[in-house]
Amino acid sequence: MLPDLAPAELISLFRRMLLVRRWEERLIQLAAEGPSFGHYHVYIGQETIGVPALWALRSTDVVFPTHRNHGYLLGRGADPGRLLAEVLGKATGLNGGKGGTLHASAPELGIPHTSAIVGGVIPIAAGAALAARIKGRDQVSVAVFGDGAMEEGAAFETFNTAALWRVPVIFLCENNTRDALGAAAGGYPASIIAAADLCDIARSVGLPTAAVDGTDAGAVFAAMRQGAVRARGGDGPTFVEAVVSRWPGSSPLWPELPAGRTELRYAWAPQEAPERLALWYAERDGLLRYVRELLDASLATREELARIDSEVRAAVEQAVRFATDSAYPPADAAYDNVFASS
Amino acid sequence: MDTTETAAEAPGPAGVTARELTYAEALVEALEDLMKEDPDFLIIGSYVLGLGPLRVLFDRVRAAYPARVLDPPTAELAFCGFGIGAAMNGLHVMVDVGTASFVFQAFPQVVNEAANAIYMSGGRLALPVVFHLLHGLRAGGAAQHSHSPQAMLWNTPGLQIILPASPADVKGLLPSAVRSGSPTVFVDHSKLLPLRGAVPEHARPIPLGVADVKRRGRDVTVVATSFSVHQALVAAERLESEGIDVEVIDPRTIVPLDRRAILESVATTGRLVIVDETHRSCGVASEIAAIVGEEALDALRAPICRVTVPDVPVPFSPALESQLEPTPEKIAAAIRAQMTSRHSRRP
Secondary structure (H helix, E strand, O other): OOOOOOHHHHHHHHHHHHHHHHHHHHHHHHHHHOOOOOOOOOOOOOHHHHHHHHHOOOOOOEEEOOOOOHHHHHHOOOOHHHHHHHHOOOOOOOOOOOOHHHHOOEHHHOEOOOOOOOOOHHHHHHHHHHHHHHOOOOOOEEEEEEHHHHHOHHHHHHHHHHHHHOOOEEEEEEEEEEOOOOHHHOOOOOOOOOOOOHHHHHHOOOOOEEEEEOOOHHHHHHHHHHHHHHHHOOOOOEEEEEEEEOOHHHOOOOOOOEOEOOOHHHHOOHHHOOHHHHHHHHHHOHHHHHHHHHHHOOOOOHHHHHHHHHHHHHHHHHHHHHHHHOOOOOHHHHHOOOOOOO | OOOOOOOOOOEOOOOOEEEEEEHHHHHHHHHHHHHHHOOOEEEEOOOOOOOOHHHHHHHHHHHHOHHHEEOOOOOHHHHHHHHHHHHHOOOEEEEEEEEHHHHHHHHHHHHHHHHHHHHHOOOOOOOOEEEEEEEOOOOOOOOOOOOOOHHHHHOOOOOEEEOOOOHHHHHHHHHHHHHOOOOEEEEEEHHHOOOEEEEEOOOOOOOOOOOEEEEOOOOEEEEEOOOHHHHHHHHHHHHHOOOOOEEEEEOOEEEOOOHHHHHHHHHHHOOEEEEEEEEOOOOHHHHHHHHHHHHOHHHOOOOOEEEEEOOOOOOOOHHHHHHHOOOHHHHHHHHHHHHHOOOOOOO
């Protein structure tokens, strides 16, 4: 279902999700062309989690994502060129090239920190929520993490402490393990957890939980909004699990474009999708599901969506030019920013 | 064992009156002042003064500021992370980890999140979080409660490391650490807590990275940190009667480190003994020795000597623990050896 938002907002949300998709498809091409910028993770197939989740928050709320952070940074309005420059290690990057794809952040946009350590941001986000409560701010903090983080002790320690202190935090678990190959089968690692239901782990310390289909933007939006209302009302943390299937290009250890760029027409002409990804585009891609929902609700025409697509792709090309034309930082910059500037 | 030579009622400079406090009282006073002056100051942790009888001194802070003194569950990894997140979102935080050995439970947060966060952000972040630890040989701590992790932490760029040795220093250094805006490990020795010393009533905060000459001397420089400063001062006292004039330098903070104070003293004495409770290999003394070896070899008239804790886990038995301790006897012996070293050169 579509999120409970005004039509114009629903179109803005689409534009932002599409930006994430187009930016990352281009990133995969850049990686293939070289030079290498190291290991990276893409958010393709999860846009309908992060972007609607951000739409359910206020701009004053804070969000702490992981190494799979591009969707959150772009979703919050980070400049696509400066994010790409960061991923390429350029001086004009969001963090001057010090963070790269794994640690890109934008404190000015309410993303103070991202961590590439599994479970790393869970207690940090809860601590930010504690600060919000102590300072008497009407502010919510969100920890974003994958299902693998539920294997870490930091998750349980934080759920317990956050439940005891009733801090205004939402734990957003992006479970992208449905259909994942797993390390044992030579694919990207998938979580290995004895609990049949991840929500049970959060329930064990009394947290309210919601499990939603991560391809359903409206369901994600509603669960996050409910969590935010609870947090602002002083009722403490909420655990939200959003489940998606792994995008086939994310199954190998290095992201690929197994069948080229996503075409919006696959949403209404599934027979035109490449056979390898036909099932994924038809049933598992939240972005194309959202396209179908917009069209079904007569909120946009195919032509209008195509126009947005060409605008987004032009913006991405501009970002690529900005980032590739940007210079690397001067060597001396390696020694800066070890401590806070006084 | 007095920590300074100042008498209890001695008038201080410019209207600052000195009183005598224990180290524990000075620490509590510093925390109380921070609570009073800074509405954004938060303490996470229950046992700032350990579990011994002195712990009750902290009760008045807890009673006066119940909303800003939080008792967490036994979850070092999470509550250190809470401190980091709170510091990223507008608070100034001291996280009391308790016994320094427990910081290992929180290494992913302290070493891999806090220490890196400012740098990874490209300097777009401040992170005013202080992790408070009680380190050292505490008599009966045995292998799992006697660590001095400051050397391991020194190998982590991005952490300031504070090692006070006197009541005046703990009171002056804590506010500087909290206000620095950078992640800091504040390491107190459990044996320092009951020691008494002069503490000015309205002292200024002590800047980080400024060593203190705890005793002036001409013959041998002893660089000592934390409780070892007192062991070194006892040794120095004893050697006076033997005609050996010992200078004791207390760096007070090892990150940042006042290299100049150490190098200037060595330039004068030409002899260096380093005393510290971290283990011998890759310890605090190793780094200071390397700095002096690289920067001031020409000034040395004898090989540098380290008095440290040997590379063995800390045993329980008092007979064995004392064997590892950098005692005044060992320090005095090291200093005497400096004076009679067969390598000892005259200028």
